[in-house]
Amino acid sequence: MENSFVELNGRDRAKVLFDHGTARELVGPLDNLYSPHLMPQGIVPESDDGIILMKGQIKGLDSVVISMEGAFQGGGIGEVGGAKIVAALEQTLKDNQNGHKEYPIIVFDTGGVRLQEANYGLLSISEIQNMIIALKKYVPVIGVVPGRVGAFGGMSITSAMMSYLIATDEARVALNGPEVIEQEAGVREFDSSDKNLIWNTLGTKQRAATGLVDEIVDDDVDLIKNSIVAAIQAKKDSHRTENVDFYLNLLKDIDFNQPMDTEEYRKLFPTVKAGNHHIAEAQKSATPKDKSRGRLWFEKLTGIENAESEVSTVLHATVDGKEFIAIVPDTQNKRFPRVRNGEVGLMEGFTVAKIVNQVIEEDQGKEQKRPIICIVDVPSQAYGYKEELIGINVALASSAAAYAKARQAGHPVVDFIPGDAVSGGFLAHGLQSNRMIALGDDSITIQAMSKASAARITLRTIEELEEATKHVPAMAYDVFNYTKLGALYKRIDSIKSWDASDKNVARIQKEIDAAIDSTKGQPTDLSYRYTNEIAVKEGRVATLKMRKAVENQWNN
Structure with a gap:
């Protein structure tokens, strides 16, 4: 244990990776930049908000190195640490763009979104993901998951x-922790007290065997450091989120209504070959479909009645030079029962990625890039044992990465939110957009987790959770607090x-067009979210x- 990496705290993990005497911490504890959202909830903050940032040299x-302190709030990502x-x-991106090679390493020890600042956490994670996609054009971005907490929630999507x-x-x-799956889907779906089940499903030996982790290293500082350097020097890239065809073909061979254990999945995994998986255009049909707000507005905005596509839960169509995409319920979905209510699951994540990547490819080299309109009505991600076993975090990462690449390539990406926008579903389908338009309706929920699950994870009652939302807008579930x-x-x-009357549809179409126009000549990143008037003032x-603070200390 003398050279254990796992047993170190977040700061020491960062420090030991650097060559002796080269490490310099930026915006450390003495800068006293802590979360302003915790004390109103009776929670003692940390002066570095649980994120350690250091610069230096690793083997020259x-x-x-960005290291997360899992002992503080479970390594959860809030506004300050996320920023x-x-x-x-x-x-780091700017340095690389200016010709100075600089390699980013992220040490994950996190449960994902910090639920005490839920919507700030979701925004921050989407912004982290955007920067990773941009950086990968210049240098490999290396992740390390040592242990203790691991990489869960939205940060598991980031790890992918x-x-x-x-x-x-x-x-x-894993995307969903065992307790959350049990809360949302029942103990028969995932027994959170079964430690063997947890490790056999979510542990890194299983993850490495099925491509979700690239390398397992013994708990030794020098071995981990050598693996990081080897990955940098070899410019290793698993292209996990680009491997969409592989996963779509894999899913064709799995019966989701039959039991499956880890050994069965391991046997199936290497036999699949990636092929060109075709995604059909949305089309007209006389068959009535399960109505949702997402389906309703997709059909009204595109003019396609009872729209269908090859994947029943993902609607898409090119209309008037815009690509419209919606994820919708299918209550008759027998293959994937965990997405019957419009959740984003394996097929949804990989299918959206396929569609968006196809748009990017078709518009490559064109001066005018097709706008992509995300119609957002997603109650969450799918909660299921098989979803976790196969890697739902990779599915959602593939979708989010595709949207980020499209936006960075010059495609305006605009959200229209007539329904719910929750958790990993929102990260995969919506949070990589340049502009977000929402309806001011009390029935719309925007949040990181259901109240029941959030209460269980934060060890509160639902009543205590609701009381906390009165003091912290980022914890609230309504669109009006989200606006703040x-x-x-x-x-x-x-x-x-x-x-969705004709008059209202025409109004929304004008608002979408105005949002698209507002992106012209503007950065293709997500900076609008923290540079607009409401963001700057409040x-x-x-x-x-x-x-x-980071900018001021970067080169000093």
């Missing part, structure tokens, strides 16, 4: 985007979520303070 290579990660990656992911056998990687964060381009209060004040 200029490097940046520190985004700002560090942005400065890394060029190369290294872990010890003491770690776990500065994330929305526009909120339209005069139209309710089910009121919603992202702590974000901007952290961004400025």
Whole structure:
């Protein structure tokens, strides 16, 4: 244990990776930039918000290490810590764009979104993911999952985007924690007290055997450091989120109504060959479909009645030079019962990625890139044992990465939110957009987790959770408090979520066109969210303070 990496705290993990005497911490504890959202909830903050940022050299290579302290709030990502990660990656990107090679390493020890700042956490994670996709054009982005907490929630989606992911056998990687799956889907779906089940499903030995982790290293500082350097020097990239055809073909061979254990899946995994998986256009049909707000508005905005596509839960069509995409319920879905209510699951994530990547390819080289319109009505991601076993975090990462690539390539990506926008479903389908338009309707939920699951994870009653939301807008579940964060381009209060009259549809079409026009000549990143008037005055004040602090200390 003398050279254990797992047993170190977050700061020491960062420090030991650097060559002796080269490490320099930026925006450390003495800068006292802590979360302003915890004390109103009776929670003691940390002055570095649980994120350690250091620069230096690793085996002579200029490097940046971002390390998460899992002992503070479960390594959860909130506004301040998230802004520190985004700002560090942005400065690293600028250095590489200017010809100075600098290699980013992220040490994961996180449960994902910090539920005490839920919507700030979701915004931050999407912004981290955007920077990773941008950086991978210049240098490999290396992830390390040592253990203790692991990589869960939205940060497991982030881990799937890394060029190369290294872990010890003491770690776990999963989108949904066992307790959350049990809360949402029942103990028969996943028994959170069954430790063998947990490790056999989410542990890194299983993840490495099925391609979700690239390398398992013994818990030794020198071995981990050598693996990082080898991955950098070899420019390793698993292209996990580009492997969409492989997974779509894999899913064709799995019966989701039959039991499957880890050994069965391991046998199936290497036999699949990636082929060109065709995605059909949405089309007219006389067959009535399960109505949802997402389906309703997709059909009204595109003019396609009872729209269908090859994948019943993903609608898409090119209309008037715009690509419309919606994820919708299918209550008759026998193959994937965990997505019957419009959740984003394996097929949905990989299918959306396929569609968006196809749009990018078709418009490559064109001066005018096709706008992509995400119609968002997603109650969550899918909660299921098989989803976790196969790697739902990779499915959602593939979708989010495709949207980010499209936006960075010049495609305006605009959300229209007439329904719910929750958790990993929102990260996969919506949060990589340039502009977000939402209807001002009390029935719309925007959040990181259901109230029942959030209460269980934060050890509160639902009543205590609801009381906390009165003091912290980022914890609230309604679109009106969400507006205070500065994330929305526009909120339209005069139209309710089910009121898709011809007049209202024409109004939304004009708002979408205006949002597209507003992106012209503007950055293709996500900076609008923290530079608009609401964000500057109220919603992202702590974000901007952290961004400025990182920038000021970067080269000093």
